[in-house]
Amino acid sequence: MKKIMIVLIALIAIGISIGAVSAEGFSFSFGSESNTDGGQFSLENNKLNLQGVDFKIPEGFKENETGRVLAKDTNAFGEDCKVSATEFYNNDTNVLIKIFISNDGKFDNISGDNPLKIGKYDGFLTEKDGRTIFDCLVDGKIIEIDAADQDTIKSILG
Numbered sequence: 001m002k003k004i005m006i007v008l009i010a011l012i013a014i015g016i017s018i019g020a021v022s023a024e025g026f027s028f029s030f031g032s033e034s035n036t037d038g039g040q041f042s043l044e045n046n047k048l049n050l051q052g053v054d055f056k057i058p059e060g061f062k063e064n065e066t067g068r069v070l071a072k073d074t075n076a077f078g079e080d081c082k083v084s085a086t087e088f089y090n091n092d093t094n095v096l097i098k099i100f101i102s103n104d105g106k107f108d109n110i111s112g113d114n115p116l117k118i119g120k121y122d123g124f125l126t127e128k129d130g131r132t133i134f135d136c137l138v139d140g141k142i143i144e145i146d147a148a149d150q151d152t153i154k155s156i157l158g
Contacts, residue, residue: 039070039084051084051099053138056158061088061095076100077107077142095156096146106140118150119157125150 040051043063048055057063067087074083077100085098100107112124112135121143123136133146134153145153 039072039082041068041070041084041086048086048097050086050097051101051141053099053141053143055097055156057088057095058090058152058155061090063088064094067096071101074100077110079104079107081107093148093152095148095152096144097156098144098146100142100144102140107137107142108140110135110137110142118154121157 040049042049043057046057046059046061048057064087067085069083069085071082071084074081076083080103082101082103083098084101085096088095088097110124112126114125116123116125116134118134118136121134121136121138123134123143126133126135131146131148132150132153133144134150134157135142135144137143145156147153147156
């Protein structure tokens with residue numbers, strides 16, 4: 001559990017640092033992207049599809065394209081896996097959406113201390129350093145949404 005938290009904190013810090021450095025003169029485009037490692041991304045009219053999972057991005061949030069990662073090798077949840085992630089910001093707040101895909105095919109389960117159902121998703125809620133993090137398992141993929149509050153997560157999972 002400590003390793004997971006360290007990885008999560010490091011990813012959040014990197015995302016925030018990249019967002020702060022690239023905020024001035026930042027431009028964005030809508031469209032889709034994929035790579036040879038199996039990463040898939042599309043964003044149109046505030047509808048995000050990341051690795052085949054759909055999300056609704058709240059009004060006013062813009063993507064930090066420099067924070068986008070597709071199918072990058074990592075070790076999370078005790079397994080070698082790939083992570084795809086993107087960050088959205090609105091003024092002084094941000095949202096980080098990550099999807100972990102096991103190199104062995106799929107994750108079988110996840111666990112946590114605070115079980116919670118948001119929309120149709122059963123998962124676990126964690127509050128740390130003023131942030132709210134929701135993890136859930138969908139089609140063998142672990143979805144993680146890191147936001148300022150639970151309401152933002154609910155609107156993303158819509």
